[in-house]
Amino acid sequence: MTATAPVLVALHAHPDDEAIFTGGTIVRAVEAGWRVVLVVATDGDQGAGPDCGRTPLGARRRDETMAAAAVLGVARVVFLGHGDSGYGVPDGGRSGTATARSLQSGTLAAAHVDGVAAVVRRLMGDEGATALTSYDDNGIYGHVDHVQVHEIAARSVEGTECELYEATLDRRVLRVLRTGMVARGLLPDLWPPSLTARLGVEHGPAMVAVDVTPQLDRKLLAVAAHSSQVVEASSFMGLPAGVFHHLLRTEWFRVARRGRGRFLGMLEATDGLAPAPTESATVPAPGQGAARPVLTG
Numbered sequence: 001m002t003a004t005a006p007v008l009v010a011l012h013a014h015p016d017d018e019a020i021f022t023g024g025t026i027v028r029a030v031e032a033g034w035r036v037v038l039v040v041a042t043d044g045d046q047g048a049g050p051d052c053g054r055t056p057l058g059a060r061r062r063d064e065t066m067a068a069a070a071v072l073g074v075a076r077v078v079f080l081g082h083g084d085s086g087y088g089v090p091d092g093g094r095s096g097t098a099t100a101r102s103l104q105s106g107t108l109a110a111a112h113v114d115g116v117a118a119v120v121r122r123l124m125g126d127e128g129a130t131a132l133t134s135y136d137d138n139g140i141y142g143h144v145d146h147v148q149v150h151e152i153a154a155r156s157v158e159g160t161e162c163e164l165y166e167a168t169l170d171r172r173v174l175r176v177l178r179t180g181m182v183a184r185g186l187l188p189d190l191w192p193p194s195l196t197a198r199l200g201v202e203h204g205p206a207m208v209a210v211d212v213t214p215q216l217d218r219k220l221l222a223v224a225a226h227s228s229q230v231v232e233a234s235s236f237m238g239l240p241a242g243v244f245h246h247l248l249r250t251e252w253f254r255v256a257r258r259g260r261g262r263f264l265g266m267l268e269a270t271d272g273l274a275p276a277p278t279e280s281a282t283v284p285a286p287g288q289g290a291a292r293p294v295l296t297g
Contacts, residue, residue, distance in 0.1 A: 006130040006262055007035045009162075010074075011120060011153050013108065013135075013145040014044040014084060015061040016226040019068050021140065021167040022133055023219035024212020025251050025272070030073035031215075032266045037076045037127055038069055039120060041149055042108050046084035047229055058084070060228050068225035071218055078123060080116065085109035085145050108145045116148075117155035129162045131263035136168040136201050136254055141237040157257055164257035169200025169247065170207060177246055190240040199237060201254060210251045210267055211274035219248065250274055 008029045012018045018026065018038055026036050043058035062079060069077045085107040103110045124132065134153030139146025150166065157164045174196045182188050201207070212219060224230060236244045258264070267273050 004128065005033055005035045006266070007037060007127045008263065009037045009039060009120075009124055009127060009129045009132045011039045011041070011132060011134045011149055011156075013041050013139070013143065013149045014047065015040060015065040016044070016047075016068070016223070016229050017146075018065070018074075019072070019219060019222035019226065020248075021135075022251060023068075023072055023222045024215040024249075025133075025210050025253075025267075026072045026074065027215040027218050028210070028212065028270055028272050029263075029266060032270050034130075034266065035075045035127075036073065037078065037123070037129075038065070038074045039078045039080065039123065040065060041080045041116070041152070042082045042084040042145060043079060044084050044229075046086040057228065061226070064226045064228060068222040071222040071225060076127075080119065082106065082108040082111055082116075085143075085148075087143050108148050111148065113148065113151050114155060117152045117158075120152060120156040121158075121160065124156060124160065124162055129160075131163040131165060131259075132157060133165050133167055133253065136166045138198075138201075140168055141199050154256070161259055162257075163259035163261070163263050165208070165253040165263060166256050168207075168252050168254050170203050170209065170252050171196055171200050172203040173247070173250070173252075174199060177243070181240075181243060186240065186243075191243070195238050199239075200252065204254075206255045208253045208255060208264065208267070209274040210253065210272045211249065212251055212272075213249050216249055223248075 008026070010018055010022050010026060012022075018040070026038075029036055044061040045056065045058035047057060047061060065079075066077060083104070083106040108116075132153055135146045135150045137147070137150050139148075139150055153164060153166075156162075178191050178193070178196060181191065255264070264273075
């Protein structure tokens with residue numbers, strides 16, 4: 001009898017998040033024989049991008065997600081059907097707080113977390129999920145939909161044996177990157193230190209860095225599939241233009257629920273785990289490597 005393949009469920013807030021934050025890891029899992037199921041909570045209808053003519057932006061972004069999923073090797077894509085809550089930094093800069101617009105009926109911010117978690121938990125049970133990925137408790141950069149996904153995932157694994165890993169950014173890496181960019185001429189005001197403190201989490205023993213350099217070409221193709229969001233000169237998460245591409249070779253996760261550790265075991269077996277960063281590490285000079293698209297968010 002053929003053994004059942006382990007299953008990774010990647011839960012994301014919007015189309016393109018799967019490629020940006022977990023694209024390389026998804027490819028690595030597929031290459032290791034895992035079945036990957038992508039679950040997208042919203043259709044990204046509040047995203048930036050060009051006029052799509054008669055095609056609603058949400059519909060176009062769903063199509064883009066299907067194209068990106070095909071590139072990554074995803075076996076199944078599920079859209080939960082909630083509206084994009086939009087992104088802002090309300091309440092004097094306190095991120096992760098829903099605005100009145102975000103709480104409009106139908107948006108993810110207005111959704112009942114337990115109800116959505118029950119849907120995800122049922123899907124995980126049907127798939128026999130081994131591991132689930134989501135986001136850290138600030139949703140990586142404070143987007144209310146990302147924060148909701150964090151809460152949904154945490155409740156989805158309750159009463160199950162599913163492992164849980166939270167996509168994030170390593171603030172220690174961000175500080176190293178900022179120092180290097182400023183030394184090369186980046187104006188410090190374009191990347192205030194306070195911004196780094198609002199992104200990701202501090203490095204710690206639960207942090208896992210995944211080197212996705214071998215999977216980078218497919219990851220970039222998946223990012224590029226989200227053409228309504230790709231522009232040549234923009235910022236992402238508040239980072240200055242031309243900076244975010246330095247982060248694409250590594251994907252970070254915080255281990256929220258290790259369980260049997262099969263997901264980590266897969267990464268170790270495929271040489272996916274990257275060494276821990278140091279404050280004295282260096283970053284590549286601007287322009288090194290292949291050209292990379294920058295996304296609006």
